Amino acid sequence: MRARATCPLDCPDACSLLLTLEEGRLVRVEGDPAHPITRGFACKKTYRYPERAQKRLLYPLRRVGRKGEGRFVQVSWEEALDEIAQRLMEVLDREGGEAVLPYHYAGTMGLVENQHPLAFFRAIGASELLETICATAGGAAWEMTYGARVGPDPEEIPGNARYILLWGINSLATHSHLTPFLKEARHRGAKVVHIDPYANATSRFADEHIRLRPGTDAALAYALAHVLFREGLVDRAYLQEAALGLEEFEEAARAWPPKRASALTGVPEEVILRLARELGEAKRVFLRVGYGMTRHPGGGNSLRAVVLLPALLGSWRYPGCGALLSTSGAFPLNKRFLGGRHLLEGHPPKGYFRPNPKARAINMNQLGTALTELSPPIRALFVFNSNPLVVAPNTARVKEGLSREDLFTVVLEQVMTETARYADFVLPATLFYEHPDLYTSYGHYYLSWNEPLSPPEGEARPNTWVFRELARRLGLEEPTLYWTAEEVAQSLLDTDHPYLQGITLERLKREGFVRLNLPRPFLPFAQGPVRFSPPPEVIPTHPEPGYPLILLTPPAKSFLNTTYGPVEALKEAEGGEPRLLVHPLDAEPRGLTEGVYAVIRSRWGQVVRRVHLTEAPIPGTVVLEGTWWEGDAPDGRGINHLTSEKLTDLGGGSTFHATAVEVEPIRFAQ
Ligand SMILES: Nc1nc2c(c(=O)[nH]1)N[C@H]1C(S)=C(S)[C@@H](COP(=O)(O)OP(=O)(O)OC[C@H]3O[C@@H](n4cnc5c(=O)[nH]c(N)nc54)[C@H](O)[C@@H]3O)O[C@H]1N2
Ligand SMILES: Nc1nc2c(c(=O)[nH]1)N[C@H]1C(S)=C(S)[C@@H](COP(=O)(O)OP(=O)(O)OC[C@H]3O[C@@H](n4cnc5c(=O)[nH]c(N)nc54)[C@H](O)[C@@H]3O)O[C@H]1N2
Ligand code: SF4
Numbered sequence: 112m113r114a115r116a117t118c119p120l121d122c123p124d125a126c127s128l129l130l131t132l133e134e135g136r137l138v139r140v141e142g143d144p145a146h147p148i149t150r151g152f153a154c155k156k157t158y159r160y161p162e163r164a165q166k167r168l169l170y171p172l173r174r175v176g177r178k179g180e181g182r183f184v185q186v187s188w189e190e191a192l193d194e195i196a197q198r199l200m201e202v203l204d205r206e207g208g209e210a211v212l213p214y215h216y217a218g219t220m221g222l223v224e225n226q227h228p229l230a231f232f233r234a235i236g237a238s239e240l241l242e243t244i245c246a247t248a249g250g251a252a253w254e255m256t257y258g259a260r261v262g263p264d265p266e267e268i269p270g271n272a273r274y275i276l277l278w279g280i281n282s283l284a285t286h287s288h289l290t291p292f293l294k295e296a297r298h299r300g301a302k303v304v305h306i307d308p309y310a311n312a313t314s315r316f317a318d319e320h321i322r323l324r325p326g327t328d329a330a331l332a333y334a335l336a337h338v339l340f341r342e343g344l345v346d347r348a349y350l351q352e353a354a355l356g357l358e359e360f361e362e363a364a365r366a367w368p369p370k371r372a373s374a375l376t377g378v379p380e381e382v383i384l385r386l387a388r389e390l391g392e393a394k395r396v397f398l399r400v401g402y403g404m405t406r407h408p409g410g411g412n413s414l415r416a417v418v419l420l421p422a423l424l425g426s427w428r429y430p431g432c433g434a435l436l437s438t439s440g441a442f443p444l445n446k447r448f449l450g451g452r453h454l455l456e457g458h459p460p461k462g463y464f465r466p467n468p469k470a471r472a473i474n475m476n477q478l479g480t481a482l483t484e485l486s487p488p489i490r491a492l493f494v495f496n497s498n499p500l501v502v503a504p505n506t507a508r509v510k511e512g513l514s515r516e517d518l519f520t521v522v523l524e525q526v527m528t529e530t531a532r533y534a535d536f537v538l539p540a541t542l543f544y545e546h547p548d549l550y551t552s553y554g555h556y557y558l559s560w561n562e563p564l565s566p567p568e569g570e571a572r573p574n575t576w577v578f579r580e581l582a583r584r585l586g587l588e589e590p591t592l593y594w595t596a597e598e599v600a601q602s603l604l605d606t607d608h609p610y611l612q613g614i615t616l617e618r619l620k621r622e623g624f625v626r627l628n629l630p631r632p633f634l635p636f637a638q639g640p641v642r643f644s645p646p647p648e649v650i651p652t653h654p655e656p657g658y659p660l661i662l663l664t665p666p667a668k669s670f671l672n673t674t675y676g677p678v679e680a681l682k683e684a685e686g687g688e689p690r691l692l693v694h695p696l697d698a699e700p701r702g703l704t705e706g707v708y709a710v711i712r713s714r715w716g717q718v719v720r721r722v723h724l725t726e727a728p729i730p731g732t733v734v735l736e737g738t739w740w741e742g743d744a745p746d747g748r749g750i751n752h753l754t755s756e757k758l759t760d761l762g763g764g765s766t767f768h769a770t771a772v773e774v775e776p777i778r779f780a781q
């Protein structure tokens with residue numbers, strides 16, 4: 112059988128895939144040629160999904176060993192669910208809903224399996240989890256500046272954009288379906304410039320790579336604005352109509368002549384001048400920003416400063432031009448009942464366990480602290496769609512929390528992750544072709560629906576099934592808890608918004624994916640408004656005493672966060688083990704040579720990695736690509752042993768690229 116399904120992974124491309132199944136098992140993945148963004152190819156990662164599927168969990172498990180040891184016995188769903196419900200009721204009776212915490216993120220992007228499980232937690236008044244690990248700093252910055260998270264339609268870039276800036280995004284690795292549009296635009300005369308602290312696949316593709324010091328983007332943006340104002344290269348007519356608070360911004364830009372910005376950013380003065388003039392001349396600029404630059408203490412302000420540049424140039428007037436962070440704001444779904452959000456609006460209490468609109472909120476970047484210091488404590492933790500032991504900052508803290516004997520932990524998973532090893536119960540989850548779901552995208556404007564292509568293998572079950580079963584056992588009456596995926600989707604589509612006109616579940620089921628009814632050309636901010644005030648602040652990322660280097664930990668091309676961690680071929684493609692990229696100028700004084708093992712230390716912990724000497728990073732910066740599983744590191748420690756729970760200036764986001772470290776070769780005892 113060969114049939115269509117949307118890729119569920121946390122990737123802007125939300126590809127349409129053609130899956131070949133034999134006796135319910137996935138044997139082949141192809142890109143769907145009919146999808147205008149997928150264009151017939153998937154990615155090197157997802158072609159390997161069948162190998163990942165072979166490592167899946169098939170039965171519920173109960174822990175018999177110590178936490179983290181990974182010893183489990185198979186149990187029936189009845190046993191598992193009855194015991195979980197009972198343990199949960201004890202916690203709720205004794206300590207109330209806030210002692211329960213769901214920890215979840217984006218293992219699947221399907222709205223039903225990603226968000227609807229939260230209805231259960233809201234119905235019992237659990238602590239709320241703030242979903243901040245990835246996109247909230249950028250999101251908050253964007254919303255302050257433009258409002259809705261939309262931008263140019265990638266399909267309209269070719270033939271329109273004359274200048275393409277890829278800023279703080281390694282799009283060739285992390286957003287590969289943008290590449291054909293970039294190539295076509297370049298073929299029609301556009302120049303492509305990449306702005307990033309280290310040279311990677313995208314820099315090699317670009318016509319020019321500008322390296323800057325991490326966390327200094329706002330200064331570079333101001334210097335570009337400075338030159339644009341000074342040389343009369345801004346689009347005054349557009350700004351007159353569209354800009355709010357421009358004077359204050361212009362004033363702030365005056366303080367950043369290229370010379371000053373050059374000293375902070377490491378970008379030569381003449382490069383800043385030339386870039387500003389080229390942009391001013393091109394006007395039709397497509398700026399693609401990633402979340403990379405936002406993972407710094409000043410990341411929100413950096414992103415604001417950068418995404419204002421196309422507004423200065425009037426780029427928004429032209430199709431395929433302007434700034435793009437995410438397209439997610441174009442999907443005007445009715446989310447009122449998704450994940451029981453209405454329960455936070457002060458729904459009249461019903462039954463014994465109750466919603467709590469005032470439940471405390473826990474920032475997911477601070478899981479370690481939440482599990483070890485919070486008072487009153489978390490007593491029951493439910494993890495789904497996430498692998499926090501590896502992906503959350505300050506792993507030592509997270510492990511300490513997960514090791515607590517008085518913490519009852521349930522992990523819903525597809526594979527035995529390092530997080531799952533700490534669970535009291537591990538529950539096997541379905542794969543994306545086994546459950547129905549609705550998908551949006553953050554890189555394009557197509558909505559899609561997955562119909563299950565096969566019954567679940569073994570005893571795997573969707574997340575929503577598990578929480579329905581628990582709700583029944585707790586006697587919860589809230590009707591949205593028992594909605595089917597179709598009912599959730601119908602409710603999401605229940606809106607009069609013109610972008611969704613004529614898009615019904617029936618149509619989605621028939622066609623698989625449907626383009627939103629956006630005007631063509633799509634010119635979201637052609638008349639603004641663009642908020643220039645308050646002017647963004649320049650909050651650079653600094654090394655610390657004793658830790659003179661900045662460590663970046665960006666995504667690897669062959670991985671998708673930790674999801675492909677168990678696939679050998681992909682690990683091989685990434686060099687077999689995680690490697691630290693070190694510039695020769697930083698290596699030399701430390702005695703680091705090619706291939707040696709080195710200790711990387713931060714204030715939070717230390718790990719051992721093999722060193723690779725390369726001129727890719729700007730001196731002063733070291734890079735470790737990919738969130739590898741702990742077991743694949745030479746010392747069995749994940750990279751987040753080094754990172755901190757510090758939050759961004761806006762949106763309470765993560766600061767994964769701002770870690771101050773020192774690196775030393777390992778000296779073996781004689
Ligand atoms: N292959 C692959 N694709 C993925 C993922 C993956 O793990 N692997 N992850 C998915 C997810 S969850 C997300 S959020 C997105 C990732 O989205 P992004 O975070 O946008 O990731 P990248 O595209 O790798 O861009 C990160 C880039 O930012 C750079 N950077 C770091 N600090 C700074 C800075 O201060 N200034 C500037 N200008 N650049 C900086 C890094 O060097 C890196 O090249 O990708 C998704 N796609
Ligand atoms: N140092 C460092 N840390 C980082 C990052 C970084 O760049 N550097 N990136 C950060 C970013 S951008 C993000 S988005 C986060 C990602 O963090 P997570 O969202 O936790 O991503 P994954 O590591 O891929 O883990 C997803 C898990 O969900 C499981 N899963 C998939 N589908 C389902 C399902 O239907 N049901 C259930 N129950 N489980 C499912 C998968 O098996 C997988 O183990 O990591 C962050 N951590
Ligand atoms: S991971 Fe991204 S590029 Fe790869 S198939 Fe999925 S959506 Fe497409």
Ligand SMILES: [Mo]
Pocket residue numbers: 121244245246
């Ligand atoms: Mo992310």
